[in-house]
Amino acid sequence: MEQPPSWGPGPATGGRTPPHPVRLRVADDRRRSRLTVAFRLLLAIPHLIWVVFWSLGAFLAALAGWFAALATGRLPGALHRFLAAYVRYVTHLYAYLYLAANPYPGFAGDPGYPVDLEIDGPERQSRWKTAFRLVIAIPALLVMSALVGWPSASGGSSQQGQDGEWTSGGTAAGVAVLVAVLGWFASLVRGSMPPGFRDLVAYALRYGAQTSAYVLLLTDRYPSTDPFEPPPPQPTPSRPIRIVIEDDEGRRSRLTVLFRLPLAFPHLVWLALWTVVAVLAAFVNWLATLVTGRSPSALHRFLTRYLRYGVHVYAFLTLAANPFPGFTGEPFRYPVDLEVDGPDPQNRWVTGFRWILDVPAWLVSFAFTGLLFAVALLGWFASLATGRMPVGFRNAAAYVIRYWAQTSGYGFLVLTDRYPYSGPSERRVEPEPAELPPGAPEPGTRLAPA
Secondary structure, three states: OOOOOOOOOOOOOOOOOOOOOOOEEOOOOEEOOHHHHHHHHHHHHHHHHHHEEEHHHHHHHHHHHHHHHHHHHHOOOHHHHHHHHHHHHHHHHHHHOOOOOOOOOOOOOOOOOHHHHHHHHOOOOOOOHHHHHHHOHHHHHHHHHHOOOOOOOOOOOHHHHHHHHHHOOOOOOHHHHHHHHHHHHHHHOOOOOOOOHHHHHHHHHHHHHHHHHHHHHOOOOOOOOOOOOOOOOOOOOOEEEEEEEOOOOOEEOOOHHHOHHHHHHHHHHHHHHHHHHHHHHHHHHHHHHHOEEEHHHHHHHHHHHHHHHHHHHHHHOOOOOOOOOOOOOOOOOOOOOEEOOOOOOOOOOHHHHHHOOOOOHHHHHHHHHHHHHHHHHHHHHHHHOOEOOOOOHHHHHHHHHHHHHHHHHHHOOOOOOOOOOOOOOOEEEEEEOOOOOOOOOOOOOOOOOO
């Protein structure tokens, strides 16, 4: 059995942010019963009926808890236990529906499910945050809708902001829904859920649970969008295509943030022109790799520069990075950078059907655009107001850009035959190289999503 990951901030040490009061624990071995996978939606019907009634009770309990928290600055213990069980139950249900877990869940929200929540007890909360909780939660609800896409318990779309049914999700189909559909086919064929799909759904469930807990007054700690939390207990394996992020603590120039789209226009034009040439080079590279089993060095270098340049442009456009990027895709020159191994030997069979095999990855990449747009738009407002891009938004944008780079490098550019990893990589501090290439600037501390 693989090492179960923990989805939530790690222990508080030094100046680090303390752990979130709502943490997701995954103890799933990814094995799936083909029979229960085939009839997963039908098997979940009793739960979908039950969650409607429990959602009504949770709404009434949250309303009573709102008045109590305003008066006392704390959610009463009985209401906290009831609402915590509700949020835990909804997480179990959608872990089952989205194939992040295999066993049939219970109806009471008891701990012990393979995808489970740890929720801290009631603590004192700010009355100001409590009074305006639904208004303050709007950005988190937008991100949750793009990421999770849980259908509301009643199936409607006009009541979420008023009747509390945001706690069981938005009506838009988020990236987790598409991953669940693709994972359904994969689980039927393989009898196991692909690790990237399972980890992506776990990230979505963690964010959904934290948002629900925030709306239901279980905590006044805002949900964390950071996909790289917590740091991994063990070093993560390096991938042939990976993003390296220089830790700038999210500092942004308000002036360049205000005019970010006009400033990026020359890059978007140049990237479109470069793409025309890259398409031709990629086709030649595909033929050469099909014959020789390896990408020619010259084509590999050219296409790597194109891919790296695309990462720089998208990082600048989405505020994942602050400086104006160069036009040549040079390495070691930008805070959000791309590293590509190779050229390494590639399987000719995989190369021959590469563009067909890449279709699921492109579907996921397309679905990711909703999350990217949400964090970039919200980050734009935050950066204008505070002069900083929230680190969670920056890392979420880098996560999506990294997946786009891996998808392009695998299918379109034929730079590697390693399939893109859709799960969020955990964060690790990358050691500085012993020697820097000639002309490379002195880098800061780097955080490398694998």
